Amino acid sequence: MTLVVGAGMHPWGKWGRPFVEYGVAAARRALADAGLLWTDVQFVVGADTIRNGYPGFVAGSSFAQALGWSGARFASCYAACASGAHAIEIARTRILAGLCDVALVIGADSTPKGFFKPVGGDRHDDPDWLRFRLLGASNPAYFALYARRRMALYGSTAQDFAAVKVKNARAGSLNPNARYRKTVTAEEVLASPMVADPLRLMDICATSDGGAAVVLASESFARRRGLSGVRIAAVSTVGPTFPNTVLEMPNFATDSSAAVPPPERAFRSSIASAAYEEAGVGPGDLSLAEVYDLSTALELDWYEDIGLCEPGEAAEMLRSGETALGGKVPVNPSGGLASFGEAIPAQAIAQVCELTWQLRGAAGARQVEGARLGLAVNQGLFGHGSAIITVV
């Protein structure tokens, strides 16, 4: 198995600095956390950012150059919101193949203000450009379609969605790396402006600057150097199975089920399922989970998709307090995207930082008592799944 021997972050915010600076800061913290030097690293994987020019497309190189060319190999990887997890998978695979012992995985982003826009230029063959041009369908519009569907199918309410924000803001208030550190009330959420009906401003995650890094090592290297770490029990980077009948951002339509019936397991639930299978565990074994709460409503979808409860039961589970800090299986003890805002290439790595600290018992005021096994899950545009399970 591969170990996470170091984790580090640059705090999330809107700092207005180049993304490389956040990545380098996170990398140095992760290396210090591991007790290793940059020159010990044999392989660097950068999770790409597409809004920061060429250096963002070759993030692995950008970080390696900034840290000082050391002769280490590097790779760069883009998988939208799942980029960080896919970068971890690339590093882990190289370690498991015996091709290296120590790898550094870094993701960082510097984001513009406001809604995400498509990358510039007139691009009539790019669905991400066309959905804005033809429909005005921003990211929150897709989150809202899922939220409205959830309300219609399962009777979830705006109050339920607000309760997710209240829970995550409370956890985030205890996290020094979070951008938003204030607790909020349900009334404040429900009074915030409507953005994409039924989602209000405080239901939707912001876009942030930030950086996160992890140092991965082989078991034999960790033993030789006396490093402690948490074990990566599974990395799932599965794609959808045809036909995917959920309307996925940034698409105009779903796959057709005219010829082939939909798979038994929809894409989002297949992501965690593949990780459980690899790790030989199930949802009942989780001490905590970090899920990709692009919206409050989406966090509820994830409860069901990762098997914490049956479809339609997530709001009830939330109300019972089981997913809050101190509950049976805290979800987003870091505060989640609700408290961080999304720094796309860093976010999946930040999830793993949180798992690492929780499993080491080093999460401070937001520590999940006796945490032994954690799941981080997320979904990137264009069919990029990612789920990572770590164990003590």
Add this chain to the structure above:
Amino acid sequence: MARLAIDGWFTIEDGVTHLLGTRCPGCGTVCFPPQPGFCRNPRCEDDSPALARLSRRGRVWSYTNACYPPPAPYVPAEPYTPVTLAAVELEREGIVVLGQVTPDLTVADLSVGMELELTSGPLADGPLVWMWGRPHA
């Protein structure tokens, strides 16, 4: 007639709007927007999907609106009124297609499962797009 905002995705004939997709002659899989050249069914090797008109009526899978003007390249109307969007399920094709909703309907008029019919209407800068609207008798 006003020009279409995108070529080949929909057509307007005698005032009737049709979405254009492709249908695979081998397996019947439908694609929107049109996907010539290959079929996306992983167990179908047919490479000749043909252009096909899609059903003009379907049921709302979900819906929302954009309370704030969407960013460029969208061209918002001034003054701005929220754009309503609906994802509509076409039973025969087994797909859900997203589109703007005609300006006479808002989210307050919509519900999941209700029937809508395809039509078209102008974007703020002139060209036409397909839109979901009230069904005609």
